[in-house]
Amino acid sequence: MAQLSDDCFAFGGALMTVAEAEAVIAARVHAVAGLEHICLKAARGRVLAADVLAPVDLPPFDNSAVDGYAVRHADLAREGTTRAAVVNRVQAGASISRAASAGEASRIFTGAPMPEGADTVFMQEDCTADGTFVMLPAGLKQGANRRQQGEDVKIGTAVLHAGLRMGPQHIAMAAAVGLTHLPVHRRVRLALFSTGNEIAEPGQPLRVAAIYDANRPLLAAMAETLGTEVTDLGILPDDVAALTSALSAAAADHDLVLTSGGVSTGDADYVRTAIEAIGTLVFWRVAIKPGRPVALGVLRGRTPDKQAAFAGLPGNPVAAFVTFARIVRPLLLRLAGARLEPLVAMPVTADFSYRKKAGRREYVRVSLKPAADGTLTAVKYRQDGAGIISSLTGTDGLVELPEDVTDIAPGTAVGFLSYTAIMGCV
Numbered sequence: 350m351a352q353l354s355d356d357c358f359a360f361g362g363a364l365m366t367v368a369e370a371e372a373v374i375a376a377r378v379h380a381v382a383g384l385e386h387i388c389l390k391a392a393r394g395r396v397l398a399a400d401v402l403a404p405v406d407l408p409p410f411d412n413s414a415v416d417g418y419a420v421r422h423a424d425l426a427r428e429g430t431t432r433a434a435v436v437n438r439v440q441a442g443a444s445i446s447r448a449a450s451a452g453e454a455s456r457i458f459t460g461a462p463m464p465e466g467a468d469t470v471f472m473q474e475d476c477t478a479d480g481t482f483v484m485l486p487a488g489l490k491q492g493a494n495r496r497q498q499g500e501d502v503k504i505g506t507a508v509l510h511a512g513l514r515m516g517p518q519h520i521a522m523a524a525a526v527g528l529t530h531l532p533v534h535r536r537v538r539l540a541l542f543s544t545g546n547e548i549a550e551p552g553q554p555l556r557v558a559a560i561y562d563a564n565r566p567l568l569a570a571m572a573e574t575l576g577t578e579v580t581d582l583g584i585l586p587d588d589v590a591a592l593t594s595a596l597s598a599a600a601a602d603h604d605l606v607l608t609s610g611g612v613s614t615g616d617a618d619y620v621r622t623a624i625e626a627i628g629t630l631v632f633w634r635v636a637i638k639p640g641r642p643v644a645l646g647v648l649r650g651r652t653p654d655k656q657a658a659f660a661g662l663p664g665n666p667v668a669a670f671v672t673f674a675r676i677v678r679p680l681l682l683r684l685a686g687a688r689l690e691p692l693v694a695m696p697v698t699a700d701f702s703y704r705k706k707a708g709r710r711e712y713v714r715v716s717l718k719p720a721a722d723g724t725l726t727a728v729k730y731r732q733d734g735a736g737i738i739s740s741l742t743g744t745d746g747l748v749e750l751p752e753d754v755t756d757i758a759p760g761t762a763v764g765f766l767s768y769t770a771i772m773g774c775v
Contacts, residue, residue, distance in 0.1 A: 364636050366752060367675050367710045371689070374679045378658070380686030381604050383535035389523055392515045394576040395533040396687045401509040403526040406499035411463040413439075414494045418454040418476055418483050419467040422491040431485040435478065437464060454483050463495060470494035502526065512688035514576065534686035536578040540599035540657075541569055544585045544592065544611040544620055545664060563666050563738060564609040571673050572607070574772045575681050587611065592623035600627070600657040601650035604684055607677065610664030620661050624648065628659060635676065636752065638711045639735035640668035643676055658684065665735035671712050671747070674771045682773075692771065694749050694764025701729035703757040705750055712747040714740040715765065727765055746771065 365373075384398045413419060418435070425431045433454035439445050441460035449455065449466035457463070457470060469491055477484040502508055508522050509515075515531070523531060542565075549559040551566075562584060569579045582599060585592050585608075592611075599606045611620035621644065624630040630646035637643075644661035660677050662669045679689050697717065705711045715727040727748050730740045746767040750757065757763065 364634050364708075366636050370635055370676055371679050374676075374683055375689055378680060378683040380534055381537055381684050385533055385535050386530050387533055389520060389529055389531065392520055392523070392531050392533070393517065394574075395515050395531070395536075396576065396685045397509055397511050397513045397515065398532045398534045398686060399511050400507040401523060401528065401531065403502045403504055403506055403508045404528070405526055406504045407502035407525055408496050408498060408500070411498050412441075412496050413457045413459055413461050413463060413470045414496050415470055415472045416458050417473045417494065418471045418478075418485065419449065419457045419463055419495075420454045420469055420471065420485065421449050421451065421466055422469040422489075424451050425469075425485060425489070426487060428487050430487065433483055433485060435481060435483050439464065454485070468492055468495060512686060514682075514685075514687050514690070536576060537605060537681055537684045538580065538603045539572050539577045539681070540580050540582055540603040540606045541565055541572070542582050542585050542595065542599075542606070542608045544587065544608055546587045548584045548610070550584060564662075564664070564669050567666060567670060568607060568609065568662070568673055568677075571670075571772060572677075572681060575678065576685060577681055587619050589619050589622050589626070592619055593626050596623055596648060596659070597627045597651055600648035600659075601655040603657050605658045605660065605681065606648055607660050607662070609662045609669045611661070620644070624659060624661070628656075630659070635672070636709045637672065637675060638705070638709055639663070639665065640672035643672050645676070645680075663735070666738050667714070667740060668735040670741060674766075678771075678773060690773065692766050694766050695725075696762055697725045697727045697748075697765040699729075699748065699757050699761045699763045700726045700759050701757065702759060703729070703750070705755055705757075707755050708752050710752050711750045712766075713750065714744040715746065715748050716743070717745045717765065725765075727763060741768075744768075 420433060433452055435456055436453045437447055437455035439455055439457045439461040441458055445462055445464055447464060449464045455464050469489060471485050471489060475486055508526060509519055543562045547559050548562045549555055551561045565581060569581060572579050585595055596606055608620055624646055628646055628648040630644055634641055635643045640663050642663050646659045648657050648659045650656060662672045682689055703713060714730040717725045718728050720726045730744050732740055746765055749764045749766055
């Protein structure tokens with residue numbers, strides 16, 4: 350289960366900023382217990398549990414970076430052309446026993462081992478050859494077009510570090526130094542619910558005053574891109590007893606319980622009451638729009654030794670999306686043992702006017718359009734509501750407006766977060 354204490358999310362302020370929320374998570378949430386050794390083919394998206402040391406040099410031998418002719422640089426004329434006898438032909442994967450001698454050149458191909466004593470390679474297109482001799486132009490620097498043993502990675506150095514989420518490039522590195530298995534943290538187990546009497550399962554007849562549940566598919570997909578093992582536990586009614594029982598059961602064998610809906614201060618929002626009956630809830634009124642009602646806490650399972658983290662998100666889909674990105678994403682990464690990966694906003698130019706309250710971070714849904722000068726312009730979506738799902742499908746990402754900003758005018762430089770970056774894909 351998650352390595353949590355009842356006060357791990359404790360915060361003394363009345364309204365938490367996004368930065369404060371992320372700082373608390375970074376400082377007080379730790380990786381779930383349990384390690385695995387997995388094959389390299391299954392490593393994408395997994396989190397390394399230990400540094401990975403290179404068992405070999407990379408490259409493991411001096412080799413040619415181009416197709417051409419390998420020579421000893423000391424034999425070259427300082428001016429004019431050098432005429433060298435072609436005495437060898439070295440292909441990639443071949444072994445070579447003949448050392449380079451004065452006045453000689455070896456025909457060599459990309460990736461082939463350098464003959465002993467040779468230290469420079471001429472590109473074939475810069476040379477004139479007749480099969481027996483090759484004419485080498487002056488001016489090439491010593492060591493040109495030669496890859497030295499270990500110039501990329503030295504044996505024994507850490508090529509990948511603990512806490513890294515493995516992407517394709519990291520898998521390539523592990524393979525390049527000959528590794529077939531890696532130590533990783535086990536996947537975080539997440540229990541996912543939606544709440545509300547008005548929520549219906551997609552595919553079922555839509556009763557009067559009901560809406561189909563978009564949040565569970567949304568949040569499951571976002572969690573899975575972070576390597577999380579998601580258990581979809583369906584829709585819970587607005588009933589304290591049912592909520593309490595279901596959440597307690599989920600806490601017994603999951604690391605994090607995630608709900609959407611029912612966490613604001615309305616009379617019909619029952620999740621808070623249920624959580625406080627079976628755990629400790631610090632109700633985060635986060636200074637964020639859309640999505641202020643966000644809850645974090647710790648749940649007790651049905652036995653004293655079982656507990657799980659809890660996160661409750663707003664019911665409106667756009668608010669659920671934004672608060673997952675800013676609150677649940679770092680929480681899941683920490684539980685997974687990963688280093689926190691900050692969302693870095695890309696500078697773009699706003700083409701819209703916007704006013705907001707000071708002290709609150711806001712996210713505006715936008716599309717990117719190229720401007721005449723080659724820069725990118727952020728075009729605001731036509732509707733702002735937190736329930737407008739088309740504002741997510743019809744845009745490229747979010748403009749992030751910091752707490753100290755109150756007015757945006759056309760032409761203002763703003764920070765843009767793409768949906769790809771927010772989703773955390775690797």
